[in-house]
Amino acid sequence: MLPRDFYNKDTVTVARNILGKRIVRKIKGSVMAGIITETEAYRHSDDPASHAFGKQTDRNKVMFGEVGHAYVYFTYGMHYCFNVVARHSNIKAGAVLIRAIEPEKGIKKIQKNRGITNTKNLTNGPAKLTQALGITKEHYGVDLTQDSNLYIEDGIKIKKIYDSPRVGIKKATDKLWNFKINIEKN
DNA sequence: GTGCAGATCCCCT
DNA sequence: GGGGATCTGCACG
Numbered sequence: 001m002l003p004r005d006f007y008n009k010d011t012v013t014v015a016r017n018i019l020g021k022r023i024v025r026k027i028k029g030s031v032m033a034g035i036i037t038e039t040e041a042y043r044h045s046d047d048p049a050s051h052a053f054g055k056q057t058d059r060n061k062v063m064f065g066e067v068g069h070a071y072v073y074f075t076y077g078m079h080y081c082f083n084v085v086a087r088h089s090n091i092k093a094g095a096v097l098i099r100a101i102e103p104e105k106g107i108k109k110i111q112k113n114r115g116i117t118n119t120k121n122l123t124n125g126p127a128k129l130t131q132a133l134g135i136t137k138e139h140y141g142v143d144l145t146q147d148s149n150l151y152i153e154d155g156i157k158i159k160k161i162y163d164s165p166r167v168g169i170k171k172a173t174d175k176l177w178n179f180k181i182n183i184e185k186n
Numbered sequence: 187g188t189g190c191a192g193a194t195c196c197c198c199t
Numbered sequence: 200g201g202g203g204a205t206c207t208g209c210a211c212g
Binding site: 040042049050051073075076077078079081083097099121125126127128131166167168169 | 202203204205206
């Protein structure tokens with residue numbers, strides 16, 4: 001697993017550094033894993049698009065807690081999104097949204113969870129990958145630096161990172177806090 | 187290939 | 200009571 005201090009840096013820095021790392025998910029003996037290919041940074045008082053922009057609430061409290069834990073939230077009435085709490089210690093809250101992964105292990109299980117068999121659209125979206133890996137609100141607050149049924153470990157080396165505006169938000173669209181890599185050309 | 191409507195729950199005001 | 204860090208299917212052409 002990645003150590004705790006990997007997440008104890010500026011949220012934007014962690015969002016870049018975590019590209020190419022591997023998410024591992026274990027369910028009853030079967031193992032799924034994938035390489036992180038797209039992320040977004042969400043910070044605190046300087047980021048109106050962040051769930052932690054305002055005060056601390058029951059929903060966002062994990063973003064104010066210890067780094068390296070999972071922040072899972074439910075949205076649009078049917079989807080879960082998966083974040084990792086990460087911030088420099090002089091900032092109160094922050095998290096990195098995992099938007100896409102490249103499937104490596106357990107593709108059959110992933111296809112079953114998604115209910116489709118094609119390989120392109122399996123995990124290329126924030127709600128798709130949570131469905132694919134079976135991540136739900138039961139993972140809210142889970143420590144990702146411990147060996148459990150969900151954690152993050154070192155992965156592959158990265159060459160080029162592409163910076164873009166974040167997706168699906170209406171505030172702070174000037175910030176280029178969406179980061180992705182191209183595995184094919186890596 | 188593009189674009190839009192519908193699904194449908196939880197949290198915050 | 201309103202809107203959201205989304206995905207899918209269907210319509211159109």
